[in-house]
Amino acid sequence: MYPGEFDYHRAESVEHALELLADLDDAELLSGGHSLLPTMKTGLADPDAVVDIGHIDAMTGIDHSGDTTTIGANTTYAEIADDDTLWDSVTVLAEAAGEIGDVQVRNAGTIGGNIAHADPASDLPAAALAADATLVAHGPDGEREIDVDDYFIAMYMTDLAEDELLTRVEVPHQGPEVGSAYVKKPSPSSGYALIGVAATLYTDGGTVASARVAANGAMDHGVRLTAVEDALEGMSVDDVGDAGEHAGDSLDTSMFMDDIQASAEFRAQLLEAYTERALERAADRVGVAATV
Amino acid sequence: MSIETEDPSEIDPAEILGSAIERREDPALITGDAEYTDDIQIPRMTHMAVKRSQHAHARIEDVDTSEAEAMDGVVDVFTAEDIDVPGSLPVGWLLETLEQVDHPILAGEKVRYQGDGVAIVVAEDRYTAQDALDAIDVEYERLDAVTDPSDALNGGPEIHDDAADNVAFEWEIGNADETEEAFEEAAHTVDLEVENQLLIPNAMEPRAAVADYNPSDNQIDLAMTTQNPHVHRLLMAGVIDHPENKLSIRAPDVGGGFGSKIHHYADEALTAWAAKQVERPVKWVATRSETYQTDALGRGHETHGQVAMDEDGNITGLKVDTKANLGAYLSTFAPSIPTYLYGTLLSGQYEIPAIHCEVTGAFTNVPPVDAYRGAGRPEASYIVERLVKHAAEHMDMDPAEFRRQNFVPGDAFPYETPVAMVYDSGDYEKTLDRALEMLDYEEFRERQEAAREEGRYLGVGFSAYIEACGIAPSELVGQLGAQAGLWESSLVRFQPSGTVTAYLGTSGHGQGHDTTYSQILASELGLDIEDIDIVEGDTDEIPQGMGTYGSRSAAVGGSALVQSARKVVEKAKKIAAHQLEASEDDIEFEDGEFRVAGAPDRSMHIQDVAGAAYLAHDMPDDVEPGLEASSFYDPENFVFPFGMHAAIVEVDPDTGEIDFETYVAVDDVGNQINPKIVEGQIHGGVAQGVGQALYEGAEYDENGQLLTGSMQDYTVPKAMHVPEMETDSTVTESPHNPLGVKGVGEAGTIAAPQAIVNAVVDALEPFGVENIEMPLKEERVWRAIHENGGDA
Amino acid sequence: MAEHDITLTVNGNEQELTVESRTLLVHALRDELGYTGPNVGCESSMCGACTVHVDGKAVKSCTMLAVQADGTDVTTVEGLDQDGEFHPIQEAFQEEHGLQCGYCTPGMMMTAVDFLDDHDDPGREEIREALEGNLCRCTGYQNIVNAVETASNKMGGSGAAAGGDD
Numbered sequence A: 001m002y003p004g005e006f007d008y009h010r011a012e013s014v015e016h017a018l019e020l021l022a023d024l025d026d027a028e029l030l031s032g033g034h035s036l037l038p039t040m041k042t043g044l045a046d047p048d049a050v051v052d053i054g055h056i057d058a059m060t061g062i063d064h065s066g067d068t069t070t071i072g073a074n075t076t077y078a079e080i081a082d083d084d085t086l087w088d089s090v091t092v093l094a095e096a097a098g099e100i101g102d103v104q105v106r107n108a109g110t111i112g113g114n115i116a117h118a119d120p121a122s123d124l125p126a127a128a129l130a131a132d133a134t135l136v137a138h139g140p141d142g143e144r145e146i147d148v149d150d151y152f153i154a155m156y157m158t159d160l161a162e163d164e165l166l167t168r169v170e171v172p173h174q175g176p177e178v179g180s181a182y183v184k185k186p187s188p189s190s191g192y193a194l195i196g197v198a199a200t201l202y203t204d205g206g207t208v209a210s211a212r213v214a215a216n217g218a219m220d221h222g223v224r225l226t227a228v229e230d231a232l233e234g235m236s237v238d239d240v241g242d243a244g245e246h247a248g249d250s251l252d253t254s255m256f257m258d259d260i261q262a263s264a265e266f267r268a269q270l271l272e273a274y275t276e277r278a279l280e281r282a283a284d285r286v287g288v289a290a291t292v
Numbered sequence B: 001m002s003i004e005t006e007d008p009s010e011i012d013p014a015e016i017l018g019s020a021i022e023r024r025e026d027p028a029l030i031t032g033d034a035e036y037t038d039d040i041q042i043p044r045m046t047h048m049a050v051k052r053s054q055h056a057h058a059r060i061e062d063v064d065t066s067e068a069e070a071m072d073g074v075v076d077v078f079t080a081e082d083i084d085v086p087g088s089l090p091v092g093w094l095l096e097t098l099e100q101v102d103h104p105i106l107a108g109e110k111v112r113y114q115g116d117g118v119a120i121v122v123a124e125d126r127y128t129a130q131d132a133l134d135a136i137d138v139e140y141e142r143l144d145a146v147t148d149p150s151d152a153l154n155g156g157p158e159i160h161d162d163a164a165d166n167v168a169f170e171w172e173i174g175n176a177d178e179t180e181e182a183f184e185e186a187a188h189t190v191d192l193e194v195e196n197q198l199l200i201p202n203a204m205e206p207r208a209a210v211a212d213y214n215p216s217d218n219q220i221d222l223a224m225t226t227q228n229p230h231v232h233r234l235l236m237a238g239v240i241d242h243p244e245n246k247l248s249i250r251a252p253d254v255g256g257g258f259g260s261k262i263h264h265y266a267d268e269a270l271t272a273w274a275a276k277q278v279e280r281p282v283k284w285v286a287t288r289s290e291t292y293q294t295d296a297l298g299r300g301h302e303t304h305g306q307v308a309m310d311e312d313g314n315i316t317g318l319k320v321d322t323k324a325n326l327g328a329y330l331s332t333f334a335p336s337i338p339t340y341l342y343g344t345l346l347s348g349q350y351e352i353p354a355i356h357c358e359v360t361g362a363f364t365n366v367p368p369v370d371a372y373r374g375a376g377r378p379e380a381s382y383i384v385e386r387l388v389k390h391a392a393e394h395m396d397m398d399p400a401e402f403r404r405q406n407f408v409p410g411d412a413f414p415y416e417t418p419v420a421m422v423y424d425s426g427d428y429e430k431t432l433d434r435a436l437e438m439l440d441y442e443e444f445r446e447r448q449e450a451a452r453e454e455g456r457y458l459g460v461g462f463s464a465y466i467e468a469c470g471i472a473p474s475e476l477v478g479q480l481g482a483q484a485g486l487w488e489s490s491l492v493r494f495q496p497s498g499t500v501t502a503y504l505g506t507s508g509h510g511q512g513h514d515t516t517y518s519q520i521l522a523s524e525l526g527l528d529i530e531d532i533d534i535v536e537g538d539t540d541e542i543p544q545g546m547g548t549y550g551s552r553s554a555a556v557g558g559s560a561l562v563q564s565a566r567k568v569v570e571k572a573k574k575i576a577a578h579q580l581e582a583s584e585d586d587i588e589f590e591d592g593e594f595r596v597a598g599a600p601d602r603s604m605h606i607q608d609v610a611g612a613a614y615l616a617h618d619m620p621d622d623v624e625p626g627l628e629a630s631s632f633y634d635p636e637n638f639v640f641p642f643g644m645h646a647a648i649v650e651v652d653p654d655t656g657e658i659d660f661e662t663y664v665a666v667d668d669v670g671n672q673i674n675p676k677i678v679e680g681q682i683h684g685g686v687a688q689g690v691g692q693a694l695y696e697g698a699e700y701d702e703n704g705q706l707l708t709g710s711m712q713d714y715t716v717p718k719a720m721h722v723p724e725m726e727t728d729s730t731v732t733e734s735p736h737n738p739l740g741v742k743g744v745g746e747a748g749t750i751a752a753p754q755a756i757v758n759a760v761v762d763a764l765e766p767f768g769v770e771n772i773e774m775p776l777k778e779e780r781v782w783r784a785i786h787e788n789g790g791d792a
Numbered sequence C: 001m002a003e004h005d006i007t008l009t010v011n012g013n014e015q016e017l018t019v020e021s022r023t024l025l026v027h028a029l030r031d032e033l034g035y036t037g038p039n040v041g042c043e044s045s046m047c048g049a050c051t052v053h054v055d056g057k058a059v060k061s062c063t064m065l066a067v068q069a070d071g072t073d074v075t076t077v078e079g080l081d082q083d084g085e086f087h088p089i090q091e092a093f094q095e096e097h098g099l100q101c102g103y104c105t106p107g108m109m110m111t112a113v114d115f116l117d118d119h120d121d122p123g124r125e126e127i128r129e130a131l132e133g134n135l136c137r138c139t140g141y142q143n144i145v146n147a148v149e150t151a152s153n154k155m156g157g158s159g160a161a162a163g164g165d166d
């Protein structure tokens, strides 16, 4: 019900946060707090210190300059989902952010917290994969860029080191012949994804040239659906839904999540159905400036 | 078809009964001025927390509290050894074969469900109290656990020494021989095995209590989340061995109950007891996890039902065999729920010549099971309406017409069923016809046909439900085992200036009693509603009471109020006659005014009579000063609301997803005092029924660990899960009470589940699906389709 | 165990208080400052009964540390009515019978106000989605949806016109 005892520290800058992390034993970072505080309240997490990075201005905001959008780690889902430019330039990410939790969660939770926490049932891993994001981390040795394909490793496990901070997410803009979408089957109780599928279709004259399709909720971390991507290549945009049947082909379905919410077998079924829906929606958006 | 509310100040007292006026209780609730139990702060207040067993079944070897006691901010720690009072929770309903088992407020030897209390901490603040729980070390010897009633009865681990084979009771109703005969002679029989899953009530306000003890006069003031303060006081006085007249119980604003705040739990008694020990105020507030582990569960039936029919599809017999899960101990009214509130309703809306029902109550390692909205009646209605759907299908008859053919005819009331009920009044075809009209039924069947051709699966489901509420009279329920009377009391008191306060023994917690009772009283006394104040939920102010549950407040409480109001008018009439120098026989009372017949200018308003009654300067000889009256109203029978709910759904065979197209509810709850409040009760009830049908269910693993232990895992329906409801009503007055009302609190919850399940089964008929167990999670629906090959 | 001196501006009143690191905003509001309008219905951040506005945005006050909110403007249900006049959402909840026990109501209204601030004339489905983070066990939501629709009309379809929330 109540968090255990800890010491709270508010970081004023990225450097300050890194210093605090280095100095404090058993410290957790706090951004929007919507994963950390619930786990602390139920006693699943019980850190000695909490470093609040949520007030670091340099880690907040959306910048669309050039052909890349840069989103500060502290940017909330509401800010992302309400950004009209992002709906045009990286539809899948805006759509996924809008699918997260509820109004209150979206007002508090952050893209950085989500991607750093890497809950297998969260919505941004698939979207980040489909959007071909680059994750920028700051550590004691300075800044480094992580390709999203190398980032998600396992449940709550990423390429981020314990002494590193995720400071921003960079996503390339979709071209005119690109369409993307995120569709989700939420758990009726928690609202998290039982299955969420994100798709970006890069097309050329009505056929799919290449695709990035990814899922969360199926495996213990966000994964690309490479068999679907392969099947899509050369397909007419009118038929992309058919590729949904390959959703499980590149995955070890015996490793699918299996809990009281849904069995592995049913998740596999949902994955196919939702992949089909994601592909069709993405195809509908090809060449159309997405409307909210 | 939503009902528009009206501003009470614009309504004439003569019209107020039956008006959809806005609620009087709302201003406090929409401004944050309401006072729920956890809002109460008392100087020097401490906070209590309960150390609960993480095991569902274990022997307690040792409880070490030393570390917790030494913590800063901890006032005291208590275990079972410290309990110096009887400390065993009583059962309020006995059955002939019932095994009564000890239910200690803190477990000393054995824990029997995950959540059973083993120690309490009293600390300076709530955070510290919880910290201290972690410092208590309990050593257990784990025992095998069982959570399913059939498993418990068939060689499950022994939970209580006194209850062999975990049998709590065996009970039957109806006529076994006649029923057997009906089945022997039947042209057709069908049968169905269904489960009615365990539900967690989930009132949004968790249970809570604040106790203040004054040693100099041995007085305990206890504010708590209760639906029945007087009953809690009576029971708790025994549990903590404290004089009943030195224990005051008050219900502040209560955030929903649905049955879960009727029962006498350990925690509230421990709060009162602890306040006496530490001689400081003590507050206890359940966390949501605690309510999930300790609030009495609802339902929990495994049932085999069979129907016998003649060659024309007339039902000739019904046989029901139920295993009822009672949980680890007997909760307050537990024995009555799967028996007298269940077996007696198995005739539904139908004329069934022979019925027999057997119920075995089983102890298991889940929390105690007791009344949850509907309590027994949803389980009865579910099996009957699922069987009826099944039977109609077997006979290849339209389910609506099959029902019509078997209904108790409109001219058969009062109608005596083979399961000991006498239905007061009803007109079942009327609600059916209205529902069919709202569904545009024939057109739907055509659409259904056309959709199937396109590979889309639509279905319609009906639920012709009946419920019995206002359970009574006291003498009868006494014969059936109730350890309490089921009357209600009221006191109506004029103040000298003409305002009125009415005190009722019911205890509302969201139903809008303040408004409804004011409407009744305004109408009876011809007063402006502004002049009326309603007091409920306080043993200090209200003489006696039985509380709010079983949809009894309007039928029983409202009637008690009418009875007192009429006594007041009778007395006032004597005084008015005297003051007006007329014979009492010549006085007429209308719209608050006493008039001398034939002399309309000679009149006196009841509020002026009140003034005269307290002045007492000029009273009739045999009349005492003052103007008030109290009464105990004991109803002559139950009342039987009924109705027809129906749902149209579409099922996606690829994903098992269910979409509502329409939900219609046509209810007959007798006269309606406030139609808007009635509508709200139906809406809320249906939502809980939707919850049971599609989403909810307490799930335990083989060790008795609750898997659905938080709102993250147990789906309390959200706004987007509940369909838009189209409601309408018919009115068949109950002849049993002065208001002609029936009851509405539980109707929606009783009606909805089988309407929805029948609709889904109807939709999946092309796949050969005959039954799916609730909740109809998408995965279950998908499996049901694919287990049958998945081909339509 | 660290303690912090913080400042919260609650319903326009600047309040200074001392909290532990772990004190949740909802407990600071309820137990320390006496704003008992926001209720606690769970510990899993699911029920929304504790919803308040922090700097104008609806958040669950049980899922924010009080010290995290240091320096912010907080609006609770107690701050909705202005100069004795109900906020349109309050009027609408009463008119539409959008509440029964009232426990969910403060949170429900705070979410609705934030939603209506940036949604003119929303549809019923949209309203239902917007209330996803607020559970009500009593009303079946239908009259709550009616109330939000009615409030939207009262607010002239433009949330910005409504007072009481800044």
Ligand SMILES: Cc1cc2nc3c(=O)[nH]c(=O)nc-3n(C[C@H](O)[C@H](O)[C@H](O)COP(=O)(O)OP(=O)(O)OC[C@H]3O[C@@H](n4cnc5c(N)ncnc54)[C@H](O)[C@@H]3O)c2cc1C
Pocket (backbone or CB within 6 Å): A028, A029, A030, A031, A032, A033, A034, A035, A036, A037, A038, A053, A073, A099, A100, A101, A102, A105, A108, A109, A110, A111, A112, A113, A114, A116, A117, A119, A121, A122, A123, A124, A160, A164, A165, A166, A167, A190, A191, A192, A193, C044, C045, C046, C063
């Ligand atoms: C009711 C509810 C419903 C939800 N529903 C969904 C849903 O449907 N879909 C979904 O995706 N999520 C959902 N969430 C989770 C939510 O999105 C969280 O906000 C998110 O998972 C974490 O983001 P945060 O900013 O709140 O992180 P925090 O809780 O502050 O931090 C989470 C973890 O990430 C680490 N961390 C945070 N920021 C950084 C950083 N910049 N660099 C390195 N490490 C960092 C922290 O140390 C911490 O362990 C829900 C949460 C709640 C309470």
Ligand code: FES
Pocket (backbone or CB within 6 Å): C039, C040, C041, C042, C043, C044, C045, C046, C047, C048, C049, C050, C051, C060, C061, C062, C063
């Ligand atoms: S108390 Fe339930 S969400 Fe905050």
Ligand code: FES
Pocket (backbone or CB within 6 Å): B204, B255, B256, B510, C098, C099, C100, C101, C102, C103, C104, C105, C135, C136, C137, C138, C139
């Ligand atoms: S009104 Fe009771 S929970 Fe919503």
